[in-house]
Amino acid sequence: MIFLNPFFWMAMLAILPIYYKVKSINTKNVILVLFSIIWYVRYAEWSALYLLATIVTTWIYGYLYEKYQDSKSAHVFAWFIGIGVNLGILLVLKYNGLILAKGLNFWVPMGLSFYTFQALGYCIDIRNGNCEREKNIWNHILFLCFIPQMVTGPISRKNQLGGEFLKEKSFDYERVIASLYRMTWGFFKKIVVANNLAVLVSAIYSDYENVSGALLTINAMLFVVQLYCDFAGCMDIAIGAAGLFGIEVVENFNKPFTAKNVSELWRRWHITLGTWVKDYVFYPILLWMNRKTSKKFVEKIGKKSFKKLSTYIALVILWSIVGLWHGADLKYWIGNGMLYACTIILGEILTPVFIKIIAILKINTESKPYEYFQRTRTFLIFCIGNMFLNLDSTTTTVKVLGRMVTNFATNISNHAFFSSLLGNEKLKVLIGIMCMVVFLVISAFDVKLGEKLRKRNMAVRWLNYAVVIIIIFASFILQNGGYGDSINFIYMQF
Structure with missing residues (x-):
């Protein structure tokens, strides 16, 4: 690539x-x-x-x-x-x-x-x-x-x-340094975290019939981390490269895993695709339906019901386009489209029921535990959707989902997939998991590494830079012998 x-x-x-x-x-x-x-x-x-x-x-x-x-x-x-x-x-x-x-x-x-x-x-x-x-x-x-x-x-x-x-x-020295830092962080996400995690994720899914549902659940979460580091890492590299030429490119991610619902998630993940379909598909469809629908029909079902119906139709079309944008296959339409359309529409329809349940259980919707519940729920829905993206077919995805539910604790200690890995693949997995933990800690606590490092003295600053660069190059050579054309970004296929 x-x-x-x-x-x-x-x-x-x-x-x-x-x-x-x-x-x-x-x-x-x-x-x-x-x-x-x-x-x-x-x-x-x-x-x-x-x-x-x-x-x-x-x-x-x-x-x-x-x-x-x-x-x-x-x-x-x-x-x-x-x-x-x-x-x-x-x-x-x-x-x-x-x-x-x-x-x-x-x-x-x-x-x-x-x-x-x-x-x-x-x-x-x-x-x-x-x-x-x-x-x-x-x-x-x-x-x-x-x-x-x-x-x-x-x-x-x-x-x-x-x-x-x-x-x-x-030429602006500060902008160039900021761009190089952004690119380095992108390479770390892609090469060190995403590529190494991919070895583990692929190994588990290739042997999914012999591993526990619990491990498959963890694997679905690992793939989302892999996907994020792959795609967001690519965006960091692209934005940093453009910055070297003094050109500002729009952001495509904004802390997606802090989202409390699916709609918010897609306002934070692949932002430019979401805004594109919203501006060029969703709103024009709503406008067209308002213009073309007969007044008799609107009066018959009521303005409020018509507004909801037209919104739901526009949402189905919007999410169909988002799903099929990822690929010409049923699995993309389901996992990257209809899953989110149905989640949003059902959430809208069932809102009165949820309000009653919250009132009966006396749940404080402003509390931190409830906020974390919302984030976790949204993240798990996203994990399910991306299983369709990662696995080879809708049938395989359904089988894996079924095993996650019915065989959750079966073969919980079976790690045969790991023993099948070659020596260097085990090393990749180890590096990937260790660096994923570092990445997640940095992301969770919103650590501004670039700003913090630049306040330290030159020796400390460049020692840290050197360590990160060595880890990136070591992973790069371990993965493909230093020839980048053999590695692609996941979103290149779309």
Whole structure:
């Protein structure tokens, strides 16, 4: 993967002095475009043509909307070019198996879902008057192929990321140091915690029929930690890499495991995907239903009931898109979509019942124990959802869930899966668990390591940095011999 290829970082360090040496903003952006395209083509090869198609069609879309502001036919044609073509590419490449009995085996390019959603958002924002089209071709290309964020997100908006490309940029030592720290923390999450935990998680699931339900429950929790460190680590690296060039990329995580309910969780996890479907799917559906539904029907069921019904329908569509965004398989639709839709809708319907139960039991909803109960409940629901993400099929997931319930204490002392690991795999597991504990303690107590270390004297500060860097490099070499192309981020497959 690009972020784990040492030559990528060597190339980036090589162009940074040139980037800051030139004065022209446009020249800086041209440098970033060339750097991004070279590295994207290096991995995507001929499938980079799909990205080229997205760049060209969205450029034409913006031109037509601006040039023919009062022409409906031009706007329809522009809509077909900008929205239709890019949505068509996404559906054909990624979802043809849902329509055809035998899915076509296309080579899906890196970052397809991410840059396509970003391109669609750009087109919709132009149509709704929320942003102006980009007139500078280099800035337009850069918006869609800025390499630190195009492959695994975050999904940016034109007004935010596009605006960053227009700002004056000069070398800022403090920003560069903060970016390097952010990247180091991201590498620690990904390489040291996520990759090493993956060995244990895979070993347990590969032998799930012979391990206890209790261990499978713990494993489901371990995978969520692995997934978070993998994805959030990737975001740290992306945001840090962009920061080296003086470009601020939006955050994609905000302490998701402090969420008290599913809705809040998804406002904190993969934030840009959540806001995208909310702004471009959920609200437009509600607006359309309010406009198109007959007054007779609304009066018949009542305005309050209609509002709830339309919200529930919009939620089902929204979560279907979120689920299928992860992949063209029933397991994604269930685990990453419908599970959360049903949880939110049932929670809404049963709220009066919950209020009565809380009153009868005299539960203090403002107390810390109740808050921790809410967080734990939300985390466990999230663990169940991500079992569908991790296991190979819906059938396997159901079997594992069944064993977690019916065989909770069976074979509780059976650790045969562990003895099957090779010597270096056992070492990876040990490193992963130890570093996971460190990571969880730091996260739970919200320890600001960067700020604390920078207040210490230089010797102590650099000793700590050296220890962390050595652990990262040792894990990296132990995992793949130091060749980063053999390791991918989990969210790259989406």
